Amino acid sequence: xxxxxxxxxxxxxxxxxxxxxxxxxxxxxxxxxxxxxxxxxxxxxxxxxxxxxxxxxxxxxxxxxxxxxxxxxxxxxxxxxxxxxxxxxxxxxxxxxxxxxxxxxxxxxxxxxxxxxxxxxxxxxxxxxxxxxxxxxxxxxxxxxxxxxxxxxxxxxxxxxxxxxxxxxxxxxxxxxxxxxxxxxxxxxxxxxxxxxxxxxxxxxxxxxxxxxxxxxxxxxxxxxxxxxxxxxxxxxxxxxxxxxxxxxxxxxxxxxxxxxxxxxxxxxxxxxxxxxxxxxxxxxxxxxxxxxxxxxxxxxxxxxxxxxxxxxxxxxxxxxxxxxxxxxxxxxxxxxxxxxxxxxxxxxxxxxxxxxxxxxxxxxxxxxxxxxxxxxxxxxxxxxxxxxxxxxxxxxxxxxxxxxxxxxxxxxxxxxxxxxx
Numbered sequence: 001x002x003x004x005x006x007x008x009x010x011x012x013x014x015x016x017x018x019x020x021x022x023x024x025x026x027x028x029x030x031x032x033x034x035x036x037x038x039x040x041x042x043x044x045x046x047x048x049x050x051x052x053x054x055x056x057x058x059x060x061x062x063x064x065x066x067x068x069x070x071x072x073x074x075x076x077x078x079x080x081x082x083x084x085x086x087x088x089x090x091x092x093x094x095x096x097x098x099x100x101x102x103x104x105x106x107x108x109x110x111x112x113x114x115x116x117x118x119x120x121x122x123x124x125x126x127x128x129x130x131x132x133x134x135x136x137x138x139x140x141x142x143x144x145x146x147x148x149x150x151x152x153x154x155x156x157x158x159x160x161x162x163x164x165x166x167x168x169x170x171x172x173x174x175x176x177x178x179x180x181x182x183x184x185x186x187x188x189x190x191x192x193x194x195x196x197x198x199x200x201x202x203x204x205x206x207x208x209x210x211x212x213x214x215x216x217x218x219x220x221x222x223x224x225x226x227x228x229x230x231x232x233x234x235x236x237x238x239x240x241x242x243x244x245x246x247x248x249x250x251x252x253x254x255x256x257x258x259x260x261x262x263x264x265x266x267x268x269x270x271x272x273x274x275x276x277x278x279x280x281x282x283x284x285x286x287x288x289x290x291x292x293x294x295x296x297x298x299x300x301x302x303x304x305x306x307x308x309x310x311x312x313x314x315x316x317x318x319x320x321x322x323x324x325x326x327x328x329x330x331x332x333x334x335x336x337x338x339x340x341x342x343x344x345x346x347x348x349x350x351x352x353x354x355x356x357x358x359x360x361x362x363x364x365x366x367x368x369x370x371x372x373x374x375x376x377x378x379x380x381x382x383x384x385x386x387x388x389x390x391x392x393x394x395x396x397x398x399x400x401x402x403x404x405x406x407x408x409x410x411x412x413x414x415x416x417x418x419x420x421x422x
Contacts, residue, residue: 020095020112026073028052031107040114042088058084058092068097075103082115094119137166141243144168146184148204148236158183159200162237196228200238203230213245225249304335307409310342310416312374315405317350325361332365336374343412344369347405349380359388366399375399379408 014021014034022033030049037048041056048056057065061083068081078100084092099110136143145163164179172179172187184191191197194214203210210230215223228242305313314332328346336344346362366376379402381389402408 312341315347377408
């Protein structure tokens with residue numbers, strides 16, 4: 001195999017390699033590089049070969065790159081490190097190096113790889129872990145991650161802490177490194193009595209999220225309510241959050257009592273409304289009865305008697321005020337129409353006195369009766385009633401007056417015909 005053929009094959013290797021392969025001299029310059037460098041950084045090979053390779057290194061990484069290069073030049077064996085290389089567009093790519101020196105030829109053979117995506121993923125993971133740590137450490141709830149350690153003979157092993165937040169560290173006054181790797185029975189033995197260990201076993205078997213609440217009773221009779229949430233992460237890992245929900249429980253109790261009081265008030269109000277409805281019904285019945293009694297009394301106090309055909313008698317007893325005079329008109333006029341009476345006798349023998357307004361109403365009755373074709377005869381007028389009629393005037397000729405009811409009836413009968421008199 002000739003040297004020319006070997007060089008040709010080496011050149012083919014340089015061109016086909018997807019890694020960043022090359023040869024660098026102890027003078028700090030690249031001697032030969034593959035085509036992948038052009039694809040990765042955007043420079044031509046001439047540009048990369050014309051300058052010291054340190055010119056392309058990020059300023060923050062130059063000191064470390066010099067130190068690693070010195071080890072390679074010293075022939076200490078294979079050297080692996082990472083640094084950032086500048087691209088033509090001004091951005092930087094992370095390059096991972098693996099190099100080995102040839103002391104006789106004063107060169108370093110290297111294979112490098114673009115690990116920018118991996119670095120970014122690692123940085124994102126670190127940032128996510130930092131955010132996660134900040135979140136769980138800032139939480140007011142206890143947060144832990146437990147792993148089921150393999151048991152003897154395939155049995156379930158102990159639950160071992162693999163993560164614990166600041167709240168648990170503060171509660172136990174124990175540093176994190178003294179918690180991680182210890183079992184739940186060693187760190188929080190009360191968890192088994194509270195049923196937490198059994199709940200974790202159920203969650204790991206079902207692979208489903210589990211939320212339960214428990215009350216911790218104190219010797220003095222008080223109680224603290226806790227809620228734990230168990231989230232299976234894998235077949236053996238589980239995340240557990242524990243929070244104090246005593247205040248929420250108290251609020252629920254107060255709300256429940258408030259609702260019960262409101263229901264009691266509503267029932268009391270409904271009872272009062274029913275009583276009020278019953279009272280209203282009773283009052284309406286009483287008012288209806290009172291109206292009926294009043295109507296009966298009115299009918300009894302102003303009875304209308306058909307003495308003979310064509311003759312009505314209305315004996316008036318007691319005091320005649322304005323309202324009663326109006327009632328007399330309301331009862332008398334329809335009766336005149338119904339019986340076609342020619343005479344209507346108003347007997348005032350039982351009336352002691354009337355006022356001027358009442359006399360005016362009586363005169364209105366007389367006029368209304370005359371319009372219906374019936375003539376009014378008034379009997380039993382007392383001296384007081386006579387004076388009142390005289391004082392208001394306008395009564396002369398409106399109706400005939402008689403001292404006694406018999407005389408008024410005799411007059412009416414005489415005018416209704418001999419047949420009616422017999």
